[in-house]
Amino acid sequence: MESVNSIQLSNDFELFERMAQHEQVVFCNDPSTGLRAIIAIHNTTGGPALGGCRMHPYGSVEEALEDALRLSKGMSYKCAAADVDFGGGKAVIIGDPKSDKSPELFRAFGQFVNSLNGRFYTGTDMGTTMEDFIQASKETPYIVGLPAAYGGGGDSSIPTAAGVLYGIKATNQRLFGKPDLGGVTYAIQGLGKVGAKVAVGLLEEGAHLFVTDISNESLRTIEEIAATTPGSVKVVASDEIYSQEADIFVPCALGGIINDQTIDQFKVKAIAGSANNQLLHDTHGTKLQQRGILYAPDYIINSGGLIQVADELYGINHARVLAKTKHIYDAILEVYEMAMNHGISTMEAANKMCEKRIGYKGNRNRFFTVASKPKWSFR
Numbered sequence: 001m002e003s004v005n006s007i008q009l010s011n012d013f014e015l016f017e018r019m020a021q022h023e024q025v026v027f028c029n030d031p032s033t034g035l036r037a038i039i040a041i042h043n044t045t046g047g048p049a050l051g052g053c054r055m056h057p058y059g060s061v062e063e064a065l066e067d068a069l070r071l072s073k074g075m076s077y078k079c080a081a082a083d084v085d086f087g088g089g090k091a092v093i094i095g096d097p098k099s100d101k102s103p104e105l106f107r108a109f110g111q112f113v114n115s116l117n118g119r120f121y122t123g124t125d126m127g128t129t130m131e132d133f134i135q136a137s138k139e140t141p142y143i144v145g146l147p148a149a150y151g152g153g154g155d156s157s158i159p160t161a162a163g164v165l166y167g168i169k170a171t172n173q174r175l176f177g178k179p180d181l182g183g184v185t186y187a188i189q190g191l192g193k194v195g196a197k198v199a200v201g202l203l204e205e206g207a208h209l210f211v212t213d214i215s216n217e218s219l220r221t222i223e224e225i226a227a228t229t230p231g232s233v234k235v236v237a238s239d240e241i242y243s244q245e246a247d248i249f250v251p252c253a254l255g256g257i258i259n260d261q262t263i264d265q266f267k268v269k270a271i272a273g274s275a276n277n278q279l280l281h282d283t284h285g286t287k288l289q290q291r292g293i294l295y296a297p298d299y300i301i302n303s304g305g306l307i308q309v310a311d312e313l314y315g316i317n318h319a320r321v322l323a324k325t326k327h328i329y330d331a332i333l334e335v336y337e338m339a340m341n342h343g344i345s346t347m348e349a350a351n352k353m354c355e356k357r358i359g360y361k362g363n364r365n366r367f368f369t370v371a372s373k374p375k376w377s378f379r
């Protein structure tokens with residue numbers, strides 16, 4: 001009762017109303033390891049829910065729940081966009097990834113994942129690493145993105161970063177009539193697992209970067225790497241990244257960073273990065289459109305990791321993963337085209353495309369097929 005009271009519900013059913021679009025939300029509590037986590041399953045029309053697990057020092061249960069609900073919904077759309085037969089889910093662990101991790105905490109998390117019996121598969125996201133999920137995998141087989149030595153498909157941030165670079169190429173094609181990454185200026189927020197790989201890919205092509213991160217170590221590392229490439233790096237303060245005179249803003253940290261405050265500061269021509277849930281609200285997609293800023297929908301441009309972990313569940317084939325990840329280039333161009341032709345924002349165009357696909361899946365799954373026995377045959 002205590003934790004439910006602390007999220008200050010204004011009526012008895014508000015929690016259920018908040019989760020109305022979701023199939024299932026699981027609160028995981030293990031005082032002995034300090035685990036406090038929420039697993040949100042949005043929609044399993046297309047197959048079992050699939051989505052990474054984020055660890056973040058949320059200020060309240062409310063904030064953590066909101067993130068889990070929004071991230072898991074995004075995964076349903078991402079699965080539809082990437083055309084994989086999985087549904088949307090995501091987990092969040094409340095805690096500081098720098099100080100609150102332990103092998104026991106991730107094993108406890110693994111036990112909760114296991115209790116869902118295959119309704120939810122998970123792996124890394126912001127604040128978590130493959131090392132954490134090696135621990136979780138001791139308790140459950142429903143873990144993806146483990147190193148090959150542990151039977152997994154490997155680090156999913158590699159295809160995520162590759163997909164972001166394809167999405168940026170498509171954006172450059174639209175903006176400048178050529179896909180080249182070099183000779184363009186980028187403002188990158190976050191140099192973690194994905195952001196650092198995107199930055200290196202751009203530097204190798206001779207790009208000019210403004211970068212920020214709350215970790216000084218990540219900033220020092222990228223400066224050292226930049227010195228060995230044809231590109232260049234300038235470190236800027238966290239709150240200055242939005243107002244840089246760059247061509248493209250590349251968000252690779254937290255979500256909600258496209259909002260009323262930041263939209264007024266942007267001087268860029270486009271936004272194309274890996275962060276999940278970049279728009280605080282979908283209406284901010286329309287505001288970007290009105291300001292003439294091209295937006296690469298987050299769940300399409302960052303779908304490389306999902307493509308890899310989904311492929312792992314079919315039996316990983318890296319050539320197939322690469323081919324599907326390359327397709328992000330065409331998918332982003334298709335959405336830009338659709339938005340322009342219909343006079344809508346790129347986010348609306350992407351949502352329409354995915355809702356149609358989820359609808360088709362729902363219809364397909366309504367039909368009885370001979371693959372399994374009907375329930376009534378046992379009566």
Ligand SMILES: NC(=O)C1=CN([C@@H]2O[C@H](COP(=O)(O)OP(=O)(O)OC[C@H]3O[C@@H](n4cnc5c(N)ncnc54)[C@H](O)[C@@H]3O)[C@@H](O)[C@H]2O)C=CC1
Nearest residue numbers: 126127156157160190192193194213214253274275276305
């Ligand atoms: N890892 C993956 O394959 C995928 C990641 N994403 C999304 O991409 C984003 C980044 O993910 P990862 O690289 O895996 O996370 P990560 O935890 O490895 O890196 C995040 C980086 O952002 C930095 N950061 C945090 N707050 C910041 C702030 N206010 N200003 C500047 N930097 C800040 C952190 O210090 C860290 O270096 C997240 O939104 C994640 O959900 C999306 C799809 C797949």
Ligand SMILES: O=C(O)CCC(=O)C(=O)O
Nearest residue numbers: 051052123124156305306
């Ligand atoms: O990268 C993963 O492990 C799963 C995919 C995911 O969670 C994401 O794309 O946000």
